[in-house]
Amino acid sequence: MSDKAQEKEYMIFLGNFGSGKTELAMHFAMDAAAAGNPTTLIDLDVINPYFRASERKLALDKAGVRLIIPNYAMSNVEIITINPEIYSAFTAGSGSVIFDVGGDGLGARALGQYKGYFDKVPPPRLRIWLVINPHRPMSATPDKIIAMMRAIEESARLRINGLINNGNMSYESTAEDLLHSYYIVKEVAAQTGVPVVMTSGEEQPLSGFLQLAQERDLKQDYIGEPVFIHTKMHRDWDRFVKYGV
Secondary structure, three states: OOHHHHHOEEEEEEEOOOOOHHHHHHHHHHHHHHOOOOEEEEEEOOOOOOOOHHHHHHHHHHHOEEEEOOEOOOOOOOOOEOOHHHHHHHOOOOOEEEEEEEOOHHHHHHHHOOHHHHOOOOHHHEEEEEEEOOOOHHHOOHHHHHHHHHHHHHHHOOOOOEEEEOOOOHHHOOHHHHHHHHHHHHHHHHHHOOOEEEEEEOHHHHHHHHHHHHHOOOOHHHOOEEEEOOOOOOOOHHHHHHHOO
């Protein structure tokens, strides 16, 4: 990797199934492209091939986002291999490189093979963020989340440096869902020392949560930056038929 490659910004979104990491990865990729930055989104979710950024390839292409996906990700073949094109993300240049990575030990292992490249990226340009949705069984408590973090870090050989509160109940999300998640993510941050970098959600629940946070004098350190997202991974009947559950 040359010095010029270090001008790129790298964002890695990790999270278990249902965390919302793919939504966030797509959100940030499209925003970066809209700002005029050369943007690459790398889909490394080798664990869940049916609910991933690659399903939105046409929308990403239209937004100016270059998408790199595992081989066979959009076919009926269950065996997924890593696309060697990923190495091009570490070549010289500027712009944004965003990774969408499966959030368990096996999924993170796909990321670990690039450790040598990430080690050359200046820390301010490398964000490794865990997306947390405590309304999912595998991340329902601080202990479960911390155990997941440690498994990811061991497999990826990288340290998570930011937490994202993305507490939601899909289309039924409320401000109270984010409030419930606030306290769990706060405890994770307190126990691990990893900061909360953002709280994300759709317009209505996130706005409501921010109002509750003000009323209850919640600590901004455990809220981070509010990030409003618009759901792109809709699961209608046609998509279930085409891609499966």
